[in-house]
Amino acid sequence: MEDQSFSFKLEKQQGSARAGNFTTPHGNILTPVFAPVGTQATVKAVSPAQLAETGASLVLANTYHLYLRPGADLVEAHGGLHSFMRWDGPMLTDSGGFQVFSLSDTRKVDDDGVTFKSHIDGSTHRLTPELSIQVQEKLGADIIMAFDECAVPVDLAYNRKSMARTHAWIERCMRVKQRPDQALFGIVQGGVFPELRRESASFIASLGLPGNAIGGLSVGETKAQMHAMLEVVDPILPTDKPRYLMGVGSPEDLVNGILRGVDIFDCVLPTRLARHQAAFTRYGRINLMNSANASLKSPIEDGCQCYTCRNFTRAYLRHLIIAKEILAATLISIHNIQFLVTLMKNARQAILDGTFNDFSASFLAEYKPSSRKEQT
RNA sequence: GUGGCUGUAGCUCAAUGGCAGAGCAUCGCACUGUGGAUGCGAGGGUUGUGGGUUCGACCCCCAUCAGCCACC
Numbered sequence: 001m002e003d004q005s006f007s008f009k010l011e012k013q014q015g016s017a018r019a020g021n022f023t024t025p026h027g028n029i030l031t032p033v034f035a036p037v038g039t040q041a042t043v044k045a046v047s048p049a050q051l052a053e054t055g056a057s058l059v060l061a062n063t064y065h066l067y068l069r070p071g072a073d074l075v076e077a078h079g080g081l082h083s084f085m086r087w088d089g090p091m092l093t094d095s096g097g098f099q100v101f102s103l104s105d106t107r108k109v110d111d112d113g114v115t116f117k118s119h120i121d122g123s124t125h126r127l128t129p130e131l132s133i134q135v136q137e138k139l140g141a142d143i144i145m146a147f148d149e150c151a152v153p154v155d156l157a158y159n160r161k162s163m164a165r166t167h168a169w170i171e172r173c174m175r176v177k178q179r180p181d182q183a184l185f186g187i188v189q190g191g192v193f194p195e196l197r198r199e200s201a202s203f204i205a206s207l208g209l210p211g212n213a214i215g216g217l218s219v220g221e222t223k224a225q226m227h228a229m230l231e232v233v234d235p236i237l238p239t240d241k242p243r244y245l246m247g248v249g250s251p252e253d254l255v256n257g258i259l260r261g262v263d264i265f266d267c268v269l270p271t272r273l274a275r276h277q278a279a280f281t282r283y284g285r286i287n288l289m290n291s292a293n294a295s296l297k298s299p300i301e302d303g304c305q306c307y308t309c310r311n312f313t314r315a316y317l318r319h320l321i322i323a324k325e326i327l328a329a330t331l332i333s334i335h336n337i338q339f340l341v342t343l344m345k346n347a348r349q350a351i352l353d354g355t356f357n358d359f360s361a362s363f364l365a366e367y368k369p370s371s372r373k374e375q376t
Numbered sequence: 377g378u379g380g381c382u383g384u385a386g387c388u389c390a391a392u393g394g395c396a397g398a399g400c401a402u403c404g405c406a407c408u409g410u411g412g413a414u415g416c417g418a419g420g421g422u423u424g425u426g427g428g429u430u431c432g433a434c435c436c437c438c439a440u441c442a443g444c445c446a447c448c
Contacts, residue, residue: 039410060409098409119411150409187409218408246409253408268410275413276406291403321413329413370406 005142006183006210008242012352016234016261017360019351022211022242024090024142025181026082027057031242031263032347034254034340035060035092036271041075041085044271045329046337048086053307054338055345057089058143060266063135064096068118068125072138080140092143092266095132095173097166097187098247101150101219109149111165129172137179143211144182146170150216153191153225163189163200170207183210185244191216192225194232201236212237213244214262218253226253230260237261251280251343252369255360258347265344270336275329277321280339284368288332293318306338307331 005025012019022029035058036043036051043051043059051059061081066072078084081091099116100107106117113128132147147169151162166189177184186204190196204212214233217226230245237243244264245257254265270280277289281301286293288300299309300317308317308331320328343363350359 037410044410045413062410065410092409094409099411102409102411145409148409213409215409244409249408265408267408269408272407272410272412272414276415277413278407287405289404324413326413 005181008211008240010239012354013239014351014354014356015259017258017347017351017356018239018261018263019348020242020263022263024183026088026090026142029058029090029242029264030345030348032254032258032344032351033058033264034344035264035266036337036340037062037266037268038085038087039268040065040069041081043333043337045275045326045333046271048088050307050330050334051087051337052089054334055341056337058092058264058266059087059089060092060094061085061139061141062094062096062099063132063139064094064099064127066093066139067096067127067135068120072135076138076140080138082140090143091141093136093139093141093145094246095136095145095147096127097132097145097148097215098150100127101152109165111168113147114149129169130176133173133176133184137177137182140179140182142182144177144184145213146173146184146186148187148189148215150219151189151191153193153216153219153221156191156193156196159189159191159193159196163191163196167200167203170204174207174209185209185211185213187213187215187246188233188237189216190229192221192229194228197229197232198236201233205237209241211242211244211264213246215246217245218248223253223256227256227260230257230262234261250369251340252364252367254340254343255347255363255367258351258356259360267340270340271333274332274336277328277332279332280336282363282366285370288314288317288328289321290318300332300335301339304335304339305342306335308335 007023009021010018020031036056037060039062041061075081075084100114108115113126115126117124129147136144148166149162151159170186186207186209188200188204190200242263245262248265249267278285278287279300293314296314298314301309350356
């Protein structure tokens with residue numbers, strides 16, 4: 001079904017950490033990789049040229065949002081997502097499955113699909129595995145995702161049922177998929193339950209898809225639970241296919257994910273935090289609005305090669321924030337994206353050099369997570 | 377000069393004799409397959425000043441100061 005456009009070469013492995021090269025019709029993805037999120041066919045506040053300058057390769061967009069607005073037919077009529085939003089590099093679309101979870105106020109899930117109300121105009125819609133694939137084929141991303149259900153990971157009985165449903169849906173996705181220039185990834189579910197995760201990973205691995213994702217994590221469970229689930233899944237998923245941890249995440253989560261065999265990450269965090277005035281540094285997250293930055297002539301991070309840090313002081317960025325200038329979101333987004341992209345590049349190089357253990361240990365020792373629900 | 381109105385948080389204003397509050401601003405925290413350039417919280421007061429009435433006064437009375445308006 002897939003043509004020769006997609007191949008994954010595992011270049012080097014150190015422990016569970018992997019350095020690879022995933023070939024797509026729009027260029028290679030060197031892994032580990034972080035994909036910034038452009039839900040509505042735009043990485044918020046950042047132009048494609050600025051995005052390219054951060055070193056980002058893979059960009060994510062969202063089926064649910066684009067299906068509702070402007071509609072898949074319109075995107076298709078404009079030559080697909082790459083052409084429509086002017087991103088020449090690899091792209092990935094989420095299936096809409098996550099919205100089944102995050103918009104649970106207004107959804108109804110059954111074995112055939114999900115009925116939900118539009119957050120834009122309240123109109124009722126129905127999404128099925130078949131429709132999700134049809135929409136994603138019109139959008140035209142290089143990597144498309146199976147339509148899954150992301151259940152709240154607390155109820156074992158419900159998670160078992162939900163996992164079975166997700167597995168059935170993936171097979172339906174495979175049956176209707178037509179375009180050979182798109183790679184369909186399956187998604188492992190199973191909540192925080194090792195036995196379910198094992199079963200799900202075995203099933204997904206057996207499908208022989210060009211890539212495999214791990215879903216249903218970073219949705220409220222503890223870090224320890226997330227790590228445990230990754231460790232359960234790591235030895236089961238095929239080593240010769242990329243693994244994608246959906247929706248993750250923070251810098252420490254990326255490093256911890258690589259340590260447990262993950263190749264691809266995506267997250268809204270760098271851009272959302274930027275719009276909320278927070279920036280990553282190697283020592284942890286800082287809030288640029290803090291008055292301590294009011295007169296600082298230093299950049300967000302000394303030595304950072306991003307456009308923002310090469311040109312602008314913290315005092316200027318804080319001024320933009322206080323004055324409510326939209327450039328603040330742009331400049332901080334550029335920094336945060338490049339921070340994670342660079343972290344992935346450095347991690348990849350360390351794996352290739354055989355020094356990833358030291359790299360990850362020293363990064364995790366230096367980087368101080370600011371969230372209160374950290375650790376544990 | 378005469379009369380009137382107004383003085384409460386940094387700012388704009390509530391509170392009609394019963395625990396002085398709000399919005400904005402300031403300060404801080406959070407954000408994980410993006411309904412959100414958002415959400416949560418904190419600090420901040422000799423109610424212009426001085427007297428009086430009252431169990432109790434931002435509130436009523438007297439004086440005084442300041443600003444504004446009108447009329448001489």
